Amino acid sequence: MDFKRTIDILPYALANHPLDNCLAAKENGKWKTYSTQDFSDKVSQMSHALIELGVKPGDKISSITNNRPEWNFLNYAVARVGAILCPMYPTISAEDYVYIFNHAEIKFVFLSDEEILAKVKKAEIDAPTIQGIYTFDQIEGAKNWTEVLKLGSNQHSEELTKRMDAIQEQDLVTIIYTSGTTGKPKGVMLSHQNLISNAISGIPLLPCDVGDKALSFLPVCHVFERTLLNIYVMGGVSIYYAESLETIGDNIKEIKPEIFTAVPRLIEKVYDKIIVGGSQKPAPLKQIFFWAVKRANSYEIGATQGILGKIANKLVYSKVRAGLGGNVKVIVSGSAALQTRLQRFFWGVGLPILEGYGLTETSPIISVNTLLKKGTQFGTVGKVIENVSVKIAEDGEILTKGPNVMLGYYKAPELTEEVMSGEWFHTGDIGVFKHGFLKITDRKKQMFKTSGGKYIAPGPIENMFKASPFIEQIMVIGEGKKHASALIIPAFAHTKEWSKENGLSCKTNEEICSNKEVIDVISKEIKIYNEHLGQTEQIKRFELISKEWTVEGGELTPTMKAKRKPILAKYEHLVKKIYNE
Numbered sequence: 001m002d003f004k005r006t007i008d009i010l011p012y013a014l015a016n017h018p019l020d021n022c023l024a025a026k027e028n029g030k031w032k033t034y035s036t037q038d039f040s041d042k043v044s045q046m047s048h049a050l051i052e053l054g055v056k057p058g059d060k061i062s063s064i065t066n067n068r069p070e071w072n073f074l075n076y077a078v079a080r081v082g083a084i085l086c087p088m089y090p091t092i093s094a095e096d097y098v099y100i101f102n103h104a105e106i107k108f109v110f111l112s113d114e115e116i117l118a119k120v121k122k123a124e125i126d127a128p129t130i131q132g133i134y135t136f137d138q139i140e141g142a143k144n145w146t147e148v149l150k151l152g153s154n155q156h157s158e159e160l161t162k163r164m165d166a167i168q169e170q171d172l173v174t175i176i177y178t179s180g181t182t183g184k185p186k187g188v189m190l191s192h193q194n195l196i197s198n199a200i201s202g203i204p205l206l207p208c209d210v211g212d213k214a215l216s217f218l219p220v221c222h223v224f225e226r227t228l229l230n231i232y233v234m235g236g237v238s239i240y241y242a243e244s245l246e247t248i249g250d251n252i253k254e255i256k257p258e259i260f261t262a263v264p265r266l267i268e269k270v271y272d273k274i275i276v277g278g279s280q281k282p283a284p285l286k287q288i289f290f291w292a293v294k295r296a297n298s299y300e301i302g303a304t305q306g307i308l309g310k311i312a313n314k315l316v317y318s319k320v321r322a323g324l325g326g327n328v329k330v331i332v333s334g335s336a337a338l339q340t341r342l343q344r345f346f347w348g349v350g351l352p353i354l355e356g357y358g359l360t361e362t363s364p365i366i367s368v369n370t371l372l373k374k375g376t377q378f379g380t381v382g383k384v385i386e387n388v389s390v391k392i393a394e395d396g397e398i399l400t401k402g403p404n405v406m407l408g409y410y411k412a413p414e415l416t417e418e419v420m421s422g423e424w425f426h427t428g429d430i431g432v433f434k435h436g437f438l439k440i441t442d443r444k445k446q447m448f449k450t451s452g453g454k455y456i457a458p459g460p461i462e463n464m465f466k467a468s469p470f471i472e473q474i475m476v477i478g479e480g481k482k483h484a485s486a487l488i489i490p491a492f493a494h495t496k497e498w499s500k501e502n503g504l505s506c507k508t509n510e511e512i513c514s515n516k517e518v519i520d521v522i523s524k525e526i527k528i529y530n531e532h533l534g535q536t537e538q539i540k541r542f543e544l545i546s547k548e549w550t551v552e553g554g555e556l557t558p559t560m561k562a563k564r565k566p567i568l569a570k571y572e573h574l575v576k577k578i579y580n581e
Contacts, residue, residue: 001200001203001234003196004169004192004193004196004197005079005167005168005169005173005192005196006076006079006173006192006195006196006230007076007079007080007164007167007192008196009076009196009199009230009233009234010036010039010040010043010076010233011040012234013036013233013234013236014036014037014040016236017036017210017236018035018036018037019035019036019210019211019236019238020033020035021033021034021035021213021238022034022035022036022038022039022233022238022239023038023039023069023072023238023239023241024069024238024239024240024241024255025067025068025069025240025241025243026241026243026251031240031254031255034069039069039072039073042073042149043072043073043076043077043080044077044152045149045152045153046073046074046077046148046149046152047077047080047081047152047156047160048151048152048153048154048155048156048157048160049077049148049149049150049151049152050077050078050081050083050148050152051081051156051159051160051163052151052152052155052156053108053132053148053151054131055078055081055083055107055108056082056083057081057082057083057163057166058082058083058084059083059084059107059108060083060084060086060104060105060106060107060175061074061078061083061084061085061086061106061107061108061109061110062085062086062087062088062100062101062104062106062108062109062110063075063085063086063087063088063109063110063111063221064087064088064089064090064097064109064110064111064112064116064120064221065090065110065111065112065116065136065220065221066090066112066113066241066244067216067217067218067219067220067225067241067242068112068136068241069241070110070136070145071220072229072239074110074145075226079167079173079192080160080163080164081160081163082163082166082167082171084104084172084173084174084175085173085174085175086100086104086106086174086175086176086177086187087174087176087220087221087226088100088177088221089219089221089222089558090111090112090115090116090219090221091551091552091558092558093119094119094120094122094123095123096185097119097120097123097127098123098126098127099184099185100177100185100187101123101124101127101129101130102126102127102129103187103410103411104175104177104187104410105129106127106129106130107129107130107131107132108130108131108132108133108134109130109132109133109134110134110135110136110145111133111134111135111136112135112136112137113135113136113137113139114137114139117133117135117139117142120133121133134147134148167192168192169191169192169193169196170191170192170193170407171191171192172189172190172191172407173190173191173192173195174189174190174195175187175188175189175190175410176188176190176221176222176223176360178360186409186410186412186415187409187410187411187412188223188360188361188406188409188410189406189407189408189409189410190223190363190406190407191407193403194363194403194404194405194406194407195226195227195230195363196230197363197387197402197403197404198227198362198363198364198365198385198403198404199227199230199231199234200234201365201385201386201387201388201404202227202228202231202365202368202385203231203234203235205354205368205370205372205375205385206231206235206259206330206332207329207330207371208232208235208237208258208259208329208330209236209258210235210236210237211236211237211238212236212237212238212257212258212259212329213237213238213240213255213256213257213258213259213327214228214232214237214238214239214240214257214258214259214260215240215241215242215248215251215252215255215257215259215260216228216229216239216240216241216242216260216261217241217242217244217245217248217251217260218261218262218263219558219559221558222335222360222558222559223360223363223364224261224334224335224358224364224559225261227363227364227365228261228332237258237259240255240257248266249323252324252325253323253325255325256325256326256327257325257327257328258327258328258329258330259328259329259330259331259332260328260331260332261331261332261333261334262331262332262333262353263333263334263335263336263559263560264333264335264336264337264338264339264342264560265336265556265560266560267331267333267338267342267346267353268339268342268466268472270324271342271345271346272472272491272493272494273493274320274323275293275469275494276493276494276497278290278293278316279494279497280497288315288316289316291312292312292315292316292317293316293345295308295309295312295348296312296317296344296345296346296347296348296349297341297344297345297348298344298348299344299345299347299348301347301376301377301378313350316349317348317349317350318350320349320351321349321350321351324351328351329352330352330353330354330371331346331351331352331353331354332353332354332356332368333353333354333355333356334355334356334357334358334364335559335560335561336559336560336561337440337459337460337463338353338355339463339466339467340378340379341467343355343378343379344378352371352376354368354369354370354371354376354382355368355369355380355381355382356368356369356381356382357381357382357429357438357440359427360406361405361406361419361425361427362388362400362402362404362405362406362425362427363404363405363406364404365385365388365404366381366384366385366388366390366398366400366404366427366438367381367382367383367384367385367388367390367437367438368381368382368383368385369381369382369383369437370382370383377434377435377437379434379439380434380437380438380439381437381438381439381440382437382438383436383437383438384438387402387403387404388400388401388402388403388404389401389402390438391424392431392432392433393426395430395444396430396431396432396441397426397427397428397429397430397431397444398427398429398430398431398438398440399421399424399425399426399427400424400425400427401423401424401425405423405425406425408420428443428444428445429442429443429444430442430443430444430447430457440459441457441459441460442457442458442459442460443459446458446459446564448478448479448480449479449480450478450479450480450481450482450483450484450536451480451481451482452482452536454536456476456478456484456536456537458475458476458477461476461484461533461537461539462474462475462476464529464532464533465486465488465525465526465529465539467529468491468522468525468528468529469491469494470490470491470494470495470498470521470522470525471488471489471490471491471522471525472489472490472491472492472548473488473489473548473549473562474486474487474488474489475487475562475564475567476539477568477575477578481579482579483536483538483540483541484536484537484538484539484540485539485540485541485542485543485575485578485579486526486539486541486542486543487542487543487545487567487571487574487575488522488542488543488544488545489544489545489546489547489548489549490509490512490513490518490522490544492509492512492548495512495518496512498521499512499515499517499518502517504517504518506518508546509546509547510546512544512546513544513545513546518544519544522542522544523542526539526542541578542578543571543574543577543578545571545574549562549567554566554570555567555570
C-alpha cells in the first residue's frame with residue numbers, strides 16, 4: 001500500500017478486493033447492502049453534486065449522524081472535492097453546535113434524524129455561515145440528502161480531477177472537535193497522512209481476512225471508529241452498521257461478525273449480562289457456570305487448556321461465544337482503561353479483547369495489544385505501533401511523535417504550543433514501559449492533592465473497585481479534603497439478584513441505595529480492595545447514587561469517560577454529606 005491520501009482508499013479497495021457487501025445497514029427491517037462498486041459510484045456522484053452545490057476547496061462540511069453507509073459516501077466525497085469534514089456528536093447540546101458551527105465556519109450540514117434537526121435548526125439562528133441543512137432520514141419539511149445527490153452526474157469531471165490531483169498528503173482533511181471533560185471543544189486538525197499512516201500501521205495487527213464482517217456501532221464522528229472503518233475498507237472487511245446501541249445484541253446474532261470495536265463501558269455491560277444470565281440458571285448448571293467463570297477469570301495467555309478447559313469450553317464458553325454470533329475473532333477496545341479482570345475473562349472464554357491507546361490528536365492509535373506472538377500483556381495498552389515513537393518524560397508523562405500526530409488545533413496556535421515540544425506531542429497521560437508494553441497509570445490532569453498534600457491518581461483506583469460485582473460506576477473524590485472518598489453507582493442487576501437471594505425486598509434502584517444490608521455489603525467490598533491501596537489512597541467514606549451516569553445526563557463524554565466537574569457539581573450535596581460540610 002503506497003498511497004498516502006484518504007481519497008485513494010476506495011480505488012485501492014475496488015482494484016484489489018471488490019465486495020458484494022462492502023457496506024450494509026438495516027432499512028425497513030432488512031439488511032441493504034452496497035457493493036464496493038456501488039460505494040465508489042455513490043462517492044463519485046456525491047463529489048460532482050458537492051461541486052454543483054458550490055462547495056469550494058477548504059469549505060467546512062458538518063456531519064451529525066448515527067452510523068450508516070451515507071456517512072461513508074459523504075466522508076470520501078468531501079475529501080475528493082478538497083473540502084473539510086467536521087463530524088460532530090449527535091448527543092451534544094444546541095449551544096455546542098452553535099460554538100462549533102461558528103468556530104469552523106460551517107457551510108453545509110448533513111444530519112440523520114428529527115431530534116438532531118431540531119437542535120441544529122435552533123443553532124442555525126446564531127450560525128450565519130450555514131447555507132444549507134440536509135437530512136439522511138426522510139423528514140417532512142426538511143431537505144433530504146438525495147436532493148444533493150441528484151445534482152451529481154459527470155458534469156464536473158475536469159474540475160473534480162483537477163481538485164483531486166492537487167490534494168497533497170499533508171493537506172487538512174478533517175477537523176474533529178474533541179468532546180473533552182472540561183471547557184470548550186478544541187478542533188483537532190488531521191491531514192490525509194495522519195489518517196492513512198495510522199490505518200496502514202494498524203492493518204497487519206488485526207486478524208481479519210477479506211470477506212470478514214465487522215459490526216460498527218461506536219460513533220463514526222470519533223477518530224477511533226473512523227480509522228477502523230478506513231482499515232476495514234482497505235482490508236476488504238464488510239462493514240455492517242448496527243441499528244442502534246439498543247439493538248447491538250440482536251444485530252450481532254444476525255450478522256455473526258468476526259470483529260467489532262467497543263469501549264470498556266459496553267464490555268462491562270456485556271460481562272454483567274453474562275453473569276446475571278448464569279446466576280439465574282438452576283442450581284447444578286449455576287454451579288458449573290460459576291466454576292467456568294472462575295477458570296476464565298484466572299486465564300493466562302499461552303496456558304494449556306487441559307481436559308477441564310475443554311469441559312468448560314463445551315458447557316459454558318461456547319454458549320457465551322454463540323451469544324456474540326459465534327464467529328468473533330477479536331474485539332478491539334479503546335477510549336478508556338479496560339479492567340484487567342474483563343480482559344482475562346473474555347480471553348478465557350475465547351473472545352480476545354485487544355486494548356489499545358491513542359487520542360484524537362494522534363489519529364488515534366499509538367499502541368495496541370495484538371494476537372501476534374507475545375503481542376498482548378494484560379494490564380497494558382500494548383506495544384507502540386510501527387512508525388510511531390513514544391518516550392516517557394521526567395514527570396512520567398507519555399510523549400509521542402510520528403506521521404499520525406495532528407497538524408494542530410484549529411484557530412488556536414497557543415493551545416497547539418502548549419501540547420507540542422518540537423515534534424513531540426504531550427498526551428497528558430502518565431505511563432511506564434513494562435517489558436516493551438506501554439502501561440497507562442493515570443491521567444495527568446485528573447490527579448489531585450488532599451489537604452494533607454498527598455497526590456492521588458483516581459483512575460487506577462476506580463478501575464480496581466469496578467472489579468467488584470456490586471460496583472458499576474465509581475468516582476474517587478477528595479481534592480483538598482482530608483481523605484479520599486467515593487461516589488458509587490451499584491451494579492443494579494447483580495445487586496438486585498443478590499438482594500433476592502438474601503430475602504431483601506429491593507426492587508427499585510432507590511431501595512437498593514438506601515438498604516442497610518446493601519450498604520454493608522458494599523462497605524465490605526471496599527474494605528477488601530482498600531487492602532491493596534496505600535493509606536492515603538484508601539476510600540474512607542462513600543455515597544450511593546441511584547441513577548446511572550450517561551452521555552444524555554451530562555455525566556459522561558460521548559466516548560463514555562466520566563466528566564469529573566459536572567459530576568461533582570451535580571452531587572455537591574453528597575460530597576458535603578461525606579465530608580460533614
